[in-house]
Amino acid sequence: xxxxxxxxxxxxxxxxxxxxxxxxxxxxxxxxxxxxxxxxxxxxxxxxxxxxxxxxxxxxxxxxxxxxxxxxxxxxxxxxxxxxxxxxxxxxxxxxxxxxxxxxxxxxxxxxxxxxxxxxxxxxxxxxxxxxxxxxxxxxxxxxxxxxxxxxxxxxxxxxxxxxxxxxxxxxxxxxxxxxxxxxxxxxxxxxxxxxxxxxxxxxxxxxxxxxxxxxxxxxxxxxxxxxxxxxxxxxxxxxxxxxxxxxxxxxxxxxxxxxxxxxxxxxxxxxxxxxxxxxxxxxxxxxxxxxxxxxxxxxxxxxxxxxxxxxxxxxxxxxxxxxxxxxx
Amino acid sequence: xxxxxxxxxxxxxxxxxxxxxxxxxxxxxxxxxxxxxxxxxxxxxxxxxxxxxxxxxxxxxxxxxxxxxxxxxxxxxxxxxxxxxxxxxxxxxxxxxxxxxxxxxxxxxxxxxxxxxxxxxxxxxxxxxxxxxxxxxxxxxxxxxxxxxxxxxxxxxxxxxxxxxxxxxxxxxxxxxxxxxxxxxxxxxxxxxxxxxxxxxxxxxxxxxxxxxxxxxxxxxxxxxxxxxxxxxxxxxxxxxxxxxxxxxxxx
Numbered sequence: 408x409x410x411x412x413x414x415x416x417x418x419x420x421x422x423x424x425x426x427x428x429x430x431x432x433x434x435x436x437x438x439x440x441x442x443x444x445x446x447x448x449x450x451x452x453x454x455x456x457x458x459x460x461x462x463x464x465x466x467x468x469x470x471x472x473x474x475x476x477x478x479x480x481x482x483x484x485x486x487x488x489x490x491x492x493x494x495x496x497x498x499x500x501x502x503x504x505x506x507x508x509x510x511x512x513x514x515x516x517x518x519x520x521x522x523x524x525x526x527x528x529x530x531x532x533x534x535x536x537x538x539x540x541x542x543x544x545x546x547x548x549x550x551x552x553x554x555x556x557x558x559x560x561x562x563x564x565x566x567x568x569x570x571x572x573x574x575x576x577x578x579x580x581x582x583x584x585x586x587x588x589x590x591x592x593x594x595x596x597x598x599x600x601x602x603x604x605x606x607x608x609x610x611x612x613x614x615x616x617x618x619x620x621x622x623x624x625x626x627x628x629x630x631x632x633x634x635x636x637x638x639x640x641x642x643x644x645x646x647x648x649x650x651x652x653x654x655x656x657x658x659x660x661x662x663x664x665x666x667x668x669x670x671x672x673x674x675x676x677x678x679x680x681x682x683x684x685x686x687x688x689x690x691x692x693x694x695x696x697x698x699x700x701x702x703x704x705x706x707x708x709x710x711x712x713x714x715x716x717x718x719x720x721x722x723x724x725x726x727x728x729x730x731x732x733x734x735x736x
Numbered sequence: 737x738x739x740x741x742x743x744x745x746x747x748x749x750x751x752x753x754x755x756x757x758x759x760x761x762x763x764x765x766x767x768x769x770x771x772x773x774x775x776x777x778x779x780x781x782x783x784x785x786x787x788x789x790x791x792x793x794x795x796x797x798x799x800x801x802x803x804x805x806x807x808x809x810x811x812x813x814x815x816x817x818x819x820x821x822x823x824x825x826x827x828x829x830x831x832x833x834x835x836x837x838x839x840x841x842x843x844x845x846x847x848x849x850x851x852x853x854x855x856x857x858x859x860x861x862x863x864x865x866x867x868x869x870x871x872x873x874x875x876x877x878x879x880x881x882x883x884x885x886x887x888x889x890x891x892x893x894x895x896x897x898x899x900x901x902x903x904x905x906x907x908x909x910x911x912x913x914x915x916x917x918x919x920x921x922x923x924x925x926x927x928x929x930x931x932x933x934x935x936x937x938x939x940x941x942x943x944x945x946x947x948x949x950x951x952x953x954x955x956x957x958x959x960x961x962x963x964x965x966x967x968x969x970x971x972x973x974x975x976x977x978x979x980x981x982x983x984x985x986x987x988x
Binding site: 449455583590592640641642 | 785786789790791808809810812814815816817818820821822823824826827828830831832834835837838839840841842866892
């Protein structure tokens with residue numbers, strides 16, 4: 408790690424990188440961002456497809472409770488790993504189990520667990536803040552450049568590597584399951600196992616991102632890049648990679664913005680992702696303009712010449728089959 | 737039918753809580769036939785399909801006596817398609833036909849196989865189309881195409897024509913007949929289109945939580961099974977000339 412810090416410091420002094428990278432904490436934040444940014448971007452396309460965005464928020468809120476619980480049980484401040492990851496994984500399993508075992512809507516189940524963990528978290532925060540400075544907990548809510556330790560970075564690296572392998576391995580059956588679980592099952596996939604594995608992986612990635620992005624805004628970095636990518640691409644592959652690119656870009660630019668200002672990292676990163684979302688939305692609008700004009704012209708021609716609505720061209724293969732049938736008769 | 741069955745269902749029962757969804761069903765599907773399952777809404781047709789696919793806990797036994805490929809192709813009734821999700825027909829096939837995760841690139845073998853399947857179902861022109869923009873008929877033929885890989889010995893179709901109009905349904909029926917005859921695929925199909933099923937199928941089973949009757953379309957048409965289940969009476973008009981089966985009445 409010292410070697411990497413020295414390298415970044417050297418590049419910052421030489422002017423190849425912004426001067427802010429002369430600080431070790433900034434290098435650690437950037438490296439952590441370069442791991443969780445692409446992961447959240449890629450995972451976001453899967454989360455949006457499975458309609459699990461609210462679920463992500465539930466996990467993030469549970470993590471806050473986990474941190475408070477870790478502190479209460481004596482874990483050192485900034486190293487509440489057992490509390491953070493333990494409670495996040497437990498709540499992820501609980502939400503999925505309840506959803507699969509009851510007929511309640513997914514949003515209802517997540518809402519109930521989210522509200523309960525939030526309430527529990529607030530109660531425990533009150534107890535915890537009798538022992539610790541509340542500002543140290545605030546970093547969990549909004550994200551911070553300063554809180555990523557070397558130990559955190561190693562853990563984020565390990566989680567990142569495992570999560571990347573799992574997500575790539577699960578991608579095809581998981582996406583298929585989003586469209587029809589029975590279809591995925593007929594392809595020898597196991598929808599229930601796939602969903603549990605995905606949700607546990609998502610819980611780990613979301614928890615690993617919290618110190619940097621914060622509990623309140625991590626959802627945005629899952630949803631915004633995927634939504635921005637969906638505005639301008641047509642295929643699944645382009646969708647995935649553009650979402651990864653947008654999340655990574657937002658992360659790097661957001662970190663730089665936060666380092667030059669007093670903005671919380673989470674807010675800066677999410678504002679960058681929002682700007683990119685509106686940019687892609689603008690592209691989408693501009694790209695749709697010629698089509699809209701063409702449709703308008705066709706409709707006018709259709710109305711004035713024939714007074715009948717424009718009909719969709721028949722499917723050629725259906726026409727062929729129908730013709731064959733007629734001939735037979 | 738004297739041949740050994742390909743699918744053998746014995747004493748199949750499914751319950752949800754205390755409520756019976758399927759009650760003591762026993763039926764056989766013979767190789768190379770198109771076996772249709774008729775029944776009203778809530779009759780347990782989809783539950784039976786899920787049981788056949790192994791996705792529904794049940795009592796009783798379901799046995800497949802495969803002779804060749806040992807593959808089951810499944811055509812679902814519909815897909816949960818988010819219209820904003822940028823997925824094309826070719827992406828959908830790549831999800832199913834290649835091991836490599838779709839974002840990591842496409843496999844040439846999968847591409848060749850996809851084009852063969854699309855050609856089989858007359859949907860080559862849809863390869864680059866967004867899944868969300870397909871019509872009901874186009875989507876059903878795409879779903880049928882995917883079920884043909886790997887070469888299935890049995891095709892299980894769950895209400896494939898529920899969102900297709902009359903002409904599309906006839907074309908779809910012709911496609912199924914071609915698959916049965918040319919590729920010796922056994923087809924088990926759930927439907928509620930009475931007349932279409934009675935014209936198309938080799939064997940028909942009528943279900944309403946329990947098996948009401950099983951037999952040839954002519955036998956089913958003559959019996960009171962459909963009247964009992966759907967509350968409909970047969971019209972004493974002649975069957976459709978040529979394409980219909982002898983003795984099959986027209987049902988309203």
